[in-house]
Amino acid sequence: MIFSNKTKKTGDLKMGKQVIVKVPASTANLGPGFDVLGMALNLYNTVVLEEMESDCQIIEVKGEGESLLPRDSSNLAARAVSSLLYSAGYSDHGFKLCLENQIPLASGLGSSAAAIVGGLVAANALAESPFSDQDILQMAVEIEGHPDNVAAALLGGVVVVIKDEESCIYSRLIPREGLGITAVIPDFSISTAEARSVLPEYVPLQDAVYNLGRIALLVTALREGDWDLLRVALHDRLHQPYRCQLVPGLADVFAAALESGAYGAFLSGAGPTVVALTPPDCDAGRAIADVFQSKNITARVLQLEPCLTGSYIL
Numbered sequence: 001m002i003f004s005n006k007t008k009k010t011g012d013l014k015m016g017k018q019v020i021v022k023v024p025a026s027t028a029n030l031g032p033g034f035d036v037l038g039m040a041l042n043l044y045n046t047v048v049l050e051e052m053e054s055d056c057q058i059i060e061v062k063g064e065g066e067s068l069l070p071r072d073s074s075n076l077a078a079r080a081v082s083s084l085l086y087s088a089g090y091s092d093h094g095f096k097l098c099l100e101n102q103i104p105l106a107s108g109l110g111s112s113a114a115a116i117v118g119g120l121v122a123a124n125a126l127a128e129s130p131f132s133d134q135d136i137l138q139m140a141v142e143i144e145g146h147p148d149n150v151a152a153a154l155l156g157g158v159v160v161v162i163k164d165e166e167s168c169i170y171s172r173l174i175p176r177e178g179l180g181i182t183a184v185i186p187d188f189s190i191s192t193a194e195a196r197s198v199l200p201e202y203v204p205l206q207d208a209v210y211n212l213g214r215i216a217l218l219v220t221a222l223r224e225g226d227w228d229l230l231r232v233a234l235h236d237r238l239h240q241p242y243r244c245q246l247v248p249g250l251a252d253v254f255a256a257a258l259e260s261g262a263y264g265a266f267l268s269g270a271g272p273t274v275v276a277l278t279p280p281d282c283d284a285g286r287a288i289a290d291v292f293q294s295k296n297i298t299a300r301v302l303q304l305e306p307c308l309t310g311s312y313i314l
Contacts, residue, residue, distance in 0.1 A: 016051035016093075019125040020314040023047060023118035024307035025103045026110035026152035027183070027275050031234035031266035032214040038152030038159050040307035041181065043109065045101045047077060047118035049126055052094040057082075064101040064111070075099075076112055080119030080143060087139075088127040095126075104300075106189035108269035113149035116140050121154070121311045137161075137168050149269060156310030158222055175306050176225030180278035182262075182285040184253075186292045186299040188272060190246050195270030198242045207237040227263055230277055234264035247272045248295040253288050260287035 025043040029035070045063075052058070059071040059078050069075060073082065078097055085091045097119070103111045120136050131139070133154060140150035147168050151161040161170040217233035220226065244250045247267065257265035257276045262284040265276040276284040285301035292299040 016053065017126055018048065018050045019122045021047040021049070021118050021122045021125070021311055022314060023114045023121065023153055023311040024110075024156065025304075026113055026149045026269075027108070027273075028110065028148040028152070028269040029236075029239065029266065030158075030218060030275075031240070031264070032211040032218060032236045032238070033148075033160075034211070034236070034238045035146050035148055036160060036162055037215070037218070038110075038148035038161065039175075040152040040156045040159075040310055041109070041183070041304045042307045043102055043302065043304060044307075045099065045103050045111075045114045045118055047122045048098040048100070049081060049119075049122035050096040050098075051126060052096055055094045057094055058096040060096075060098045062098070062100045064103060065099075065105045066101075068105060069099070069101075076115040076143070077119035080116045080140075081123040083143070084120050084123035084131070084136075084139060085127060088124075088130045090123075090127040097122075104185055104273075106191060107185050108190070108267065108271045108273040109183065109185070110149040110153055110269065112192075113140070113144055113153045116143050117150055117153040117311055121313070125313055134168075137170070141168055152310075154310050156308050157306060158219075160219065173219070173223050174308055175222040178225060178280065179222075179227065179306075180276075180280055180282055180284075181304045181306065182276040182278055182282075182288075183268065183273055183302045183304055184276070184285055184288040184292070184299050185273045185302065186247070186297045188297065190271050192270045195243055195246060198245060199239055200242065203238055210235075210237050227277075227279070230263035231258075234266050234277065236266065240267050243267060243271060247274075248297065249291050250274075252294075253291045256287040256291045257284045260284045 024040040147161040151159040221229035261282040262276040262278040289299040
């Protein structure tokens with residue numbers, strides 16, 4: 001944690017304490033775990049929060065979203081900061097918020113969750129940490145609306161999380177070493193609202209049972225390192241079949257991942273990013289990108305690892 005008790009001057013604005021937070025990307029659902037599974041990834045946004053003696057807010061954005069994200073109170077990270085400071089009784093100060101983003105926007109890698117969690121964690125530190133991780137998780141879910149990405153971004157590792165009435169209950173596990181993670185990010189975006197709009201209100205009982213069994217296998221595979229289970233455990237019937245219409249060539253992408261030697265692949269969160277879980281040195285990313293290219297869609301390939309620490313203060 002970085003605190004400075006010396007007053008800094010930015011023009012005629014007096015600056016006080018400063019906090020710097022690193023918050024990871026996340027991939028949600030992991031195939032069958034719709035809205036209950038998330039994994040943090042080692043791709044980070046940095047949140048720099050400084051207290052100001054005046055009551056104004058200054059917001060700066062660098063990197064991903066630099067030309068798109070708002071610089072006013074509608075900014076998600078700024079909303080999170082303001083909300084927590086108000087709850088902590090610390091709202092009589094303004095702040096300067098600098099967001100240095102590496103997580104692509106609207107890609108299915110948890111950019112919104114990272115903004116919310118980063119803002120909450122930074123504001124909590126600025127206010128001398130009045131809230132626990134459980135409190136921050138609850139606040140994040142209230143802003144985000146669903147818990148999987150925010151829980152992973154806050155806590156790290158793989159998180160199983162559910163909403164139980166007014167609270168969230170979670171279990172965190174550290175996946176065994178030896179698992180490759182390839183994220184392929186096609187050059188278009190899908191909003192969460194759009195991705196949810198294509199889902200049915202009800203699903204057949206046999207599809208619900210299908211996913212329940214695969215979630216159990218998936219958690220076992222990640223906890224025990226039994227990677228052969230992933231070839232079955234990553235399958236899904238609750239959301240990906242309906243979202244194929246939003247991602248050109250998605251079925252072919254999954255097939256190409258398997259043919260390249262991956263254990264399997266899945267749509268990351270609401271998409272359109274596809275994540276493949278692979279043995280070491282498997283080049284699933286190129287195979288997946290080639291399928292997108294055949295649809296005249298360019299794509300970035302990132303080789304990632306699980307982030308085990310979650311959000312942390314420098």
